Amino acid sequence: MHDANASRATxxxxxxxxxxxxxxxxxxxxxxxxxxxxxxKRFAAAIELALAPDGPWTDAKSPVKxxxxxxxxxxxxxxxxxxxxxxxxxxxxxxxVNDGFGEA
Amino acid sequence: xxxxxxxxxxxxxVSHSSKIAEGxxxxxxxxxxxxxxxxxxxxxxxxxxxxxxxxxxxxxETAWSPAGVAILVxxxxxxxxxxxxxxxxxxxxxxxxxVCNAPVVEGAVIAATEASxxxxxxxxKRSAEEFYx
Numbered sequence: 001m002h003d004a005n006a007s008r009a010t011x012x013x014x015x016x017x018x019x020x021x022x023x024x025x026x027x028x029x030x031x032x033x034x035x036x037x038x039x040x041k042r043f044a045a046a047i048e049l050a051l052a053p054d055g056p057w058t059d060a061k062s063p064v065k066x067x068x069x070x071x072x073x074x075x076x077x078x079x080x081x082x083x084x085x086x087x088x089x090x091x092x093x094x095x096x097v098n099d100g101f102g103e104a
Numbered sequence: 105x106x107x108x109x110x111x112x113x114x115x116x117x118v119s120h121s122s123k124i125a126e127g128x129x130x131x132x133x134x135x136x137x138x139x140x141x142x143x144x145x146x147x148x149x150x151x152x153x154x155x156x157x158x159x160x161x162x163x164x165e166t167a168w169s170p171a172g173v174a175i176l177v178x179x180x181x182x183x184x185x186x187x188x189x190x191x192x193x194x195x196x197x198x199x200x201x202x203v204c205n206a207p208v209v210e211g212a213v214i215a216a217t218e219a220s221x222x223x224x225x226x227x228x229k230r231s232a233e234e235f236y237x
Contacts (some may be wrong), residue, residue, distance in 0.1 A: 034135045034217045041221030063217040064234040 015082040016090050019053070021074065024100035028071035032101040037063040039092050045083025047093065053078050060093065113219040113228045114141035114167030116175045117212050118160055118182045120153045122146035128176075128209045136216040143167040155182045160189035164201060172200035172225035174232065176211045200225060206232035 022028060028036070040047045040060040048057035051071055057080060058065045071077060077097055081090045115132065119125040125146030132142055143166035148154030160175075167173050175190075177183045183203060190201045202225060204211055211232040218231040 030213070031135050034213065037217055038136070038220055041223075061221070062231065062234070063214050064231060 013082055013084075013086065015080045016086045017053075017078065017080050018090055018094055019076050019078040020094045020097040021076050022071055022097060023073070024103055025073055026103075027073045027075065028066065028069055028077070030067060031103070032096075033063055033066040035101050036093070036096055037061055037066055039096055040089070043083070043085050043089035043092070045081050045086040045089040047089055048080045049093075050078045050080070051075055111171055112140045112169060112222060113171045113215075113225050114143070114164075114169040114173040115212055115216050115219060116160070116163045116167050116173055116186075117142075117144040117146075117208060118155055118163070118175060118186050119144075119146040119178045119208055120155055120182060121178075122151075124178065124208070128212045131209065132212050132216045135213055136220050139220040140216050141167040141169050141173075142216065155185045157185050157189045157192065160186050161192060164189060164193065168197075170200075171219075172202070172228075174215045174219070174225060174228045175201065175203045176206060176208045176215060176232065177203060178208045182208075202229050204229050204232040206235050210235055 024032060047060040049060045050057045058069050060066060079090055079093050117125045117128045125144035129142055129144040143163035145159035145163040149156050164173055175186050177186050186203045190198060193201060215228050215232040218228045
């Protein structure tokens with residue numbers, strides 16, 4: 001899709017990181033995972049998430065991998081974003097989590 | 105059952121049970137939304153449990169997209185009848201329809217999620233099949 005551009009950006013830019021606490025009841029289960037991956041796919045930036053600040057990192061654009069994280073309510077979700085539109089991507093991820101994926 | 109046209113890969117759900125097929129489609133619509141063409145079929149021609157090639161062909165037609173169609177199936181006959189339906193498609197469409205090796209409900213949701221982001225047919229299939237990876 002946009003892999004060539006994304007990887008070029010990866011080489012030249014330092015990753016942006018931020019974290020947010022999962023506030024919705026079910027945590028990062030099926031429906032929130034779908035919303036998160038759908039949102040992540042709108043950006044060219046590489047977007048990864050983890051339960052700890054040092055990883056292990058999971059591709060936020062993969063619905064299966066995001067669901068496998070099984071992050072519960074109250075968990076801190078760390079994001080690591082690299083790419084030209086990384087700032088907007090990070091803001092979108094944090095907004096989704098802080099908003100409880102619209103279902104808190 | 106169907107959706108407005110879009111350039112995204114279409115999803116077809118084939119189960120022996122029309123209730124399972126319809127329920128899985130409901131989950132896709134509610135969780136993923138309406139950005140992907142979607143159709144389902146289930147049951148034999150008499151309305152019993154089973155699958156039928158004509159129903160599958162109709163579902164492929166309903167969910168057709170120039171980007172292709174990914175089919176999610178449950179057991180045995182659903183897969184063989186789906187493969188038969190694909191073989192009966194016009195030649196120019198045949199290569200753009202794939203049967204995914206994935207659980208029908210989870211696979212449908214994941215495939216649709218992948219498709220809703222504009223991913224290719226190969227990426228949609230790969231993502232659905234990650235469940236067994």
